[in-house]
Amino acid sequence: MEKNKMEDALQSVRNAFSSGDKKIGVLYSGGKDSTVVLLTIAKEFPDAELSCISMH
Amino acid sequence: MYPEEIKNKIKEKLELFISRGLVTNKTTAIYFDVREIMAFLGFRTFHDDMHKYPTGLLCCSCKLAMHFITAKYSSSIGVAKIADGYSYFERFLPEQLPEFKSVISGTIVDQYGVEVISPLYHVFDAVDVPMTIIKGFGLDPAVFLGETLGQAVCLLGLIYKIPYDVNDSDESQNTFFNELRNATLEYTTTKMQIISGKETQRLMRHDSYGNEYFEDMDYNRIMERVIAAKEIFFEG
Numbered sequence: 001m002e003k004n005k006m007e008d009a010l011q012s013v014r015n016a017f018s019s020g021d022k023k024i025g026v027l028y029s030g031g032k033d034s035t036v037v038l039l040t041i042a043k044e045f046p047d048a049e050l051s052c053i054s055m056h
Numbered sequence: 057m058y059p060e061e062i063k064n065k066i067k068e069k070l071e072l073f074i075s076r077g078l079v080t081n082k083t084t085a086i087y088f089d090v091r092e093i094m095a096f097l098g099f100r101t102f103h104d105d106m107h108k109y110p111t112g113l114l115c116c117s118c119k120l121a122m123h124f125i126t127a128k129y130s131s132s133i134g135v136a137k138i139a140d141g142y143s144y145f146e147r148f149l150p151e152q153l154p155e156f157k158s159v160i161s162g163t164i165v166d167q168y169g170v171e172v173i174s175p176l177y178h179v180f181d182a183v184d185v186p187m188t189i190i191k192g193f194g195l196d197p198a199v200f201l202g203e204t205l206g207q208a209v210c211l212l213g214l215i216y217k218i219p220y221d222v223n224d225s226d227e228s229q230n231t232f233f234n235e236l237r238n239a240t241l242e243y244t245t246t247k248m249q250i251i252s253g254k255e256t257q258r259l260m261r262h263d264s265y266g267n268e269y270f271e272d273m274d275y276n277r278i279m280e281r282v283i284a285a286k287e288i289f290f291e292g
Contacts, residue, residue, distance in 0.1 A: 006192040008179045016175035017137060025130045025138035027122065027172075028085070030066040032186040032200045033141030037176055039193050041139060042079040050083045051135055052290070053126050054066055055090040056059050 013040045021048055028052035063087055063289045069199070074292050078193055085290035086129070093121040093278050096257060097247050109239040110232065111150065111218060116244050119151035123160055123172050124251065129283055131168040138172045143180035147233075148218050150240045159244040163252070251275055 017024060024041055028034045042050065066085055073079040098105075098117025106112035130138055142152045150156060157174075164170055180186060187197055219229050256274045263269060 005179065005185050006189050009176055009189055012175050012179050013139075016139065016173055021137055023133070023135045025126065025135040027126060027138060027140040028066060029141070030062065030069050031141070032190055033143055033146075033176075033180060035069065035141075035200070036180075036186045036189045037139050037141045039073065039078055040176070040189075042073070042081050046080050048081055050079070050081045051130070051133065052066065052070065052083060052085040053088070053129070053138070054062060054085065055088045055122050055125065056062050 009036060009040045010044055013037075013044050017041065017045055017048075019045065019047070021045065023051065024048045025051045025053055028054055030054070059087065059089065063287075067290045070290055070292060072195075072199070076194070078195075079292075083290070083292045084288060087287045087289055088125050088129070088282055089285060090118065090121050090125060090282065093125065093275075093282055094118045096259075096273065096275060096278055097121055097250055100257060105243065109243055110236050113150055113239060113243040115149060115151050116156055116240060117247055119156065120160060120244065120247050120251075123164060125279065125282055127164045127168040127170040127172060128279060129286065130170050132283075136170055138170060139175050140172060141180075142174035142177050143186075144177050145180050145182055145185070145222075148220055148222055150236055150243075153237055153240050155237045155240045156244055159241060159248060163248065 024045065026034065026038050026041065028038055038050070038052065041048070063085075070079065070083060070085060074083070094117055097120060098114050102112060102114060105114070126138055130136075142157075144152075146152045157172075161172065164172060187200065190200065191197060219226075219232065222233070223229055254274060256272045258270050259273050261269050261271050
């Protein structure tokens with residue numbers, strides 16, 4: 001289950017972005033959901049520049 | 057949470073992820089104070105909205121402001137795709153229903169050339185999925201203490217008795233969610249008219265001596281101020 005969900009997440013991120021995306025934004029609250037999004041993007045696209053955008 | 061607490065929480069996490077080698081990217085964290093634009097979009101009509109719509113739908117004004125601020129800023133720094141953490145499991149929150157994004161996405165693309173996507177929407181299909189993946193990255197769940205049960209329960213949710221555990225075979229829930237979907241469409245469409253219109257609101261201000269004065273503000277002017285007041289609080 002754990003490994004499958006991790007792989008599902010990585011695959012979904014691979015589908016959503018490409019290596020042509022040199023800059024990627026993440027709406028980042030520091031919570032668990034947006035953290036998973038951030039970490040999977042960072043893992044799949046280590047060369048992309050990340051902008052973590054937070055608000056209140 | 058106060059703004060400083062939010063920024064510190066994010067900064068600590070980014071430092072942790074970088075120190076563990078989980079994030080090796082060049083990373084910047086930016087903070088925006090969304091309150092004024094949220095007030096402009098949502099508070100003026102909130103009294104009527106809370107009688108008209110289930111939950112009042114104030115969350116949609118908040119997230120509408122967040123998406124447009126993000127898109128405007130991102131277009132100015134060459135970011136064409138933005139990911140959010142929206143989750144199918146949390147579809148009891150109106151802004152995480154597909155109906156919310158269906159109203160705003162086209163305008164954001166047309167206006168700013170930016171896409172806001174929810175890459176893990178369908179991966180997050182149960183409450184424990186995000187934490188399971190976080191553990192898979194070798195992180196201690198205690199880092200996310202207090203978040204193990206999913207989205208924080210807000211006061212409006214309690215007042216309106218939002219079903220936090222969605223059960224698609226429950227008839228009464230389905231009735232509620234159908235109503236919520238339609239309301240989300242109508243509410244968000246109405247707020248989009250404010251964004252594309254020329255409406256001004258007279259806002260009460262206080263000068264440094266505490267004296268009241270009034271200022272006429274429109275959406276574009278508030279947006280410019282919010283963007284200009286951005287704070288870059290982490291660079292790694």
